Amino acid sequence: xxxxxxxxxxxxxxxxxxxxxxxxxxxxxxxxxxxxxxxxxxxxxxxxxxxxxxxxxxxxxxxxxxxxxxxxxxxxxxxxxxxxxxxxxxxxxxxxxxxxxxxxxxxxxxxxxxxxxxxxxxxxxxxxxxxxxxxxxxxxxxxxxxxxxxxxxxxxxxxxxxxxxxxxxxxxxxxxxxxxxxxxxxxxxxxxxxxxxxxxxxxxxxxxxxxxxxxxxxxxxxxxxxxxxxxxxxxxxxxxxxxxxxxxxxxxxxxxxxxxxxxxxxxxxxxxxxxxxxxxxxxxxxxxxxxxxxxxxxxxxxxxxxxxxxxxxxxxxxxxxxxxxxxxxxxxxxxxxxxxxxxxxxxxxxxxxxxxxxxxxxxxxxxxxxxxxxxxxxxxxxxxxxxxxxxxxxxxxxxxxxxxxxxxxxxxxxxxxxxxxxxxxxxxxxxxxxxxxxxxxxxxxxxxxxxxxxxxxxxxxxxxxxxxxxxxxxxxxxxxxxxxxxxxxxxxxxxxxxx
Amino acid sequence: xxxxxxxxxxxxxxxxxxxxxxxxxxxxxxxxxxxxxxxxxxxxxxxxxxxxxxxxxxxxxxxxxxxxxxxxxxxxxxxxxxxxxxxxxxxxxxxxxxxxxxxxxxxxxxxxxxxxxxxxxxxxxxxxxxxxxxxxxxxxxxxxxxxxxxxxxxxxxxxxxxxxxxxxxxxxxxxxxxxxxxxxxxxxxxxxxxxxxxxxxxxxxxxxxxx
Numbered sequence: 176x177x178x179x180x181x182x183x184x185x186x187x188x189x190x191x192x193x194x195x196x197x198x199x200x201x202x203x204x205x206x207x208x209x210x211x212x213x214x215x216x217x218x219x220x221x222x223x224x225x226x227x228x229x230x231x232x233x234x235x236x237x238x239x240x241x242x243x244x245x246x247x248x249x250x251x252x253x254x255x256x257x258x259x260x261x262x263x264x265x266x267x268x269x270x271x272x273x274x275x276x277x278x279x280x281x282x283x284x285x286x287x288x289x290x291x292x293x294x295x296x297x298x299x300x301x302x303x304x305x306x307x308x309x310x311x312x313x314x315x316x317x318x319x320x321x322x323x324x325x326x327x328x329x330x331x332x333x334x335x336x337x338x339x340x341x342x343x344x345x346x347x348x349x350x351x352x353x354x355x356x357x358x359x360x361x362x363x364x365x366x367x368x369x370x371x372x373x374x375x376x377x378x379x380x381x382x383x384x385x386x387x388x389x390x391x392x393x394x395x396x397x398x399x400x401x402x403x404x405x406x407x408x409x410x411x412x413x414x415x416x417x418x419x420x421x422x423x424x425x426x427x428x429x430x431x432x433x434x435x436x437x438x439x440x441x442x443x444x445x446x447x448x449x450x451x452x453x454x455x456x457x458x459x460x461x462x463x464x465x466x467x468x469x470x471x472x473x474x475x476x477x478x479x480x481x482x483x484x485x486x487x488x489x490x491x492x493x494x495x496x497x498x499x500x501x502x503x504x505x506x507x508x509x510x511x512x513x514x515x516x517x518x519x520x521x522x523x524x525x526x527x528x529x530x531x532x533x534x535x536x537x538x539x540x541x542x543x544x545x546x547x548x549x550x551x552x553x554x555x556x557x558x559x560x561x562x563x564x565x566x567x568x569x570x571x572x573x574x575x576x577x578x579x580x581x582x583x584x585x586x587x588x589x590x591x592x593x594x595x596x597x598x599x600x601x602x603x604x605x606x607x608x609x610x611x612x613x614x615x616x617x618x619x620x621x622x623x624x625x626x627x628x629x630x631x632x633x634x635x636x637x638x639x640x641x642x643x644x645x646x647x648x649x650x651x652x653x654x655x656x657x658x659x660x661x662x663x664x665x666x667x668x669x670x671x672x673x674x
Numbered sequence: 675x676x677x678x679x680x681x682x683x684x685x686x687x688x689x690x691x692x693x694x695x696x697x698x699x700x701x702x703x704x705x706x707x708x709x710x711x712x713x714x715x716x717x718x719x720x721x722x723x724x725x726x727x728x729x730x731x732x733x734x735x736x737x738x739x740x741x742x743x744x745x746x747x748x749x750x751x752x753x754x755x756x757x758x759x760x761x762x763x764x765x766x767x768x769x770x771x772x773x774x775x776x777x778x779x780x781x782x783x784x785x786x787x788x789x790x791x792x793x794x795x796x797x798x799x800x801x802x803x804x805x806x807x808x809x810x811x812x813x814x815x816x817x818x819x820x821x822x823x824x825x826x827x828x829x830x831x832x833x834x835x836x837x838x839x840x841x842x843x844x845x846x847x848x849x850x851x852x853x854x855x856x857x858x859x860x861x862x863x864x865x866x867x868x869x870x871x872x873x874x875x876x877x878x879x880x881x882x883x884x885x
């Protein structure tokens with residue numbers, strides 16, 4: 176009896192699975208989906224990257240290489256993650272099969288969205304290749320396939336399911352963007368996880384990170400890719416906007432009653448970047464944001480997106496809208512409802528006190544008699560390793576974390592990074608990572624200020640003042656001058672200044 | 675004394691350029707002179723200021739605010755419990771017991787003396803613990819935050835926060851350093867929660883202000 180019923184179940188199962196199998200076979204023969212056709216849209220990308228040694232800013236660290244797979248798009252653009260080619264010194268592209276290689280250059284890179292577009296140096300290199308089309312929005316539960324390449328050029332497909340669609344942090348940590356998570360058991364094949372993901376033969380995004388333990392891939396979706404590409408196509412690259420706002424959810428009913436918040440929803444503004452768009456528009460700490468562009472914001476900061484459902488409103492302001500767009504904000508302040516128009520702007524480095532990242536550029540420094548001065552930056556702090564927030568000097572970490580609270584005219588934070596022992600710096604070798612306030616009586620708000628002030632010693636001395644002990648120190652200007660060449664020679668420093 | 679003064683002698687011992695003095699045929703750090711004295715005694719410094727020699731008598735008084743960063747023995751922890759929220763002043767014992775990762779608290783503690791934080795804030799009052807109850811359901815994210823104000827009153831010592839909570843008010847608005855969202859506790863809710871919290875967490879005393 177038992178055997179018969181099992182057989183019956185098997186038959187039923189086979190019967191039902193047949194049409195499905197047939198359907199998927201048809202799908203695979205759809206244009207752009209076959210292995211042969213897909214491999215005409217993929218390129219291996221090998222990037223040699225080299226970053227500066229922030230504790231010896233005149234040298235670079237040893238080079239390392241990253242490999243990933245780029246997706247060919249319309250217009251001969253090869254899409255990769257920005258991380259793959261960050262600080263690149265040489266980029267090489269290669270077709271999946273065959274041995275043809277070409278070097279490539281970065282046409283445009285944007286670290287905020289972690290995307291870059293490459294172009295082969297040899298324009299004929301892409302002949303006969305087919306660009307991939309971009310797919311529309313997906314939903315949680317949809318299937319997607321991550322593409323990798325075998326050494327022989329065959330495509331290795333890994334099928335997965337979209338497990339979440341949210342707005343989250345990207346590697347550059349500047350702004351929140353739409354993020355797909357794909358559950359898929361990826362193998363480490365190409366040295367990095369810069370890999371295209373497709374759905375029915377169309378690109379749905381680029382994998383940028385992979386969590387081996389949870390078998391979950393983070394994907395930059397087409398919504399973000401489209402914004403990036405449209406930015407490139409406009410006369411001046413527009414980039415991604417940001418508001419310069421931090422907020423807290425308004426879930427606590429006691430807080431809601433205290434504020435006098437009748438409606439549901441709303442978020443509480445906790446911090447503003449001093450020169451950010453929201454601050455310039457007149458939004459203040461302790462305001463409650465009720466709606467953006469006419470769309471109600473719920474108590475967690477989500478709005479109803481027509482394509483992706485309830486997601487963080489940063490997707491609207493950072494990705495759907497462009498820098499220059501004006502969005503009305505509905506605000507509750509002191510019991511009154513106001514409407515404040517906010518002009519979205521791309522992040523401007525000049526507005527920040529501390530650089531969040533320094534990709535593709537050397538760090539600035541000035542060396543005076545063996546004292547090494549630098550501007551405080553996040554990459555500098557990250558030299559203390561993964562636990563830099565605990566291990567780096569706490570004053571510098573504090574400046575980085577709470578830079579919004581510094582006075583508006585604070586300028587850059589110039590530090591004495593270290594002291595190279597020389598005859599001019601005897602007794603000062605143990606000083607490091609202290610904040611400079613003045614040189615020769617002139618306020619130091621950038622390395623350029625410091626370099627300028629060093630040209631005018633007072634009574635033959637360079638007097639450097641600090642925020643903390645030893646409050647100040649004094650060097651003999653003529654002696655520094657006389658020893659400059661020896662210092663360069665002994666420590667193999669090509670130049671005592673790079674601004 | 676002023677920054678820029680040069681110490682030439684301490685209690686008659688000549689100070690070398692590396693900050694040591696000859697004592698019992700050995701070069702020892704000049705602190706040694708102070709360490710051998712008792713609270714209330716004096717030390718004489720011969721100094722050079724703007725090129726002119728002069729001398730100073732420095733009375734050795736209580737070492738506050740340095741005491742905040744030194745190990746303390748035989749002292750009872752001081753605290754206040756309000757609405758299930760535990761507030762404590764940060765000191766070395768506190769930092770060792772909790773090892774908090776809050777960046778602002780770590781900065782205020784580490785630079786309490788050198789950045790003269792003690793002048794504006796003689797004590798760093800911290801939300802150290804939360805005894806979970808519906809009244810404080812949304813307070814968890816504020817653990818180890820430093821209290822700035824309660825109902826607009828600046829909180830510079832633990833005694834200040836006790837006073838602020840003793841005041842009659844419909845709402846208690848606790849604002850933390852950095853100006854994020856406040857914790858708001860309704861008087862009614864705090865009163866209702868009080869016996870429940872005391873019993874559930876076996877709280878024998880709601881405050882201790884004595885060392």
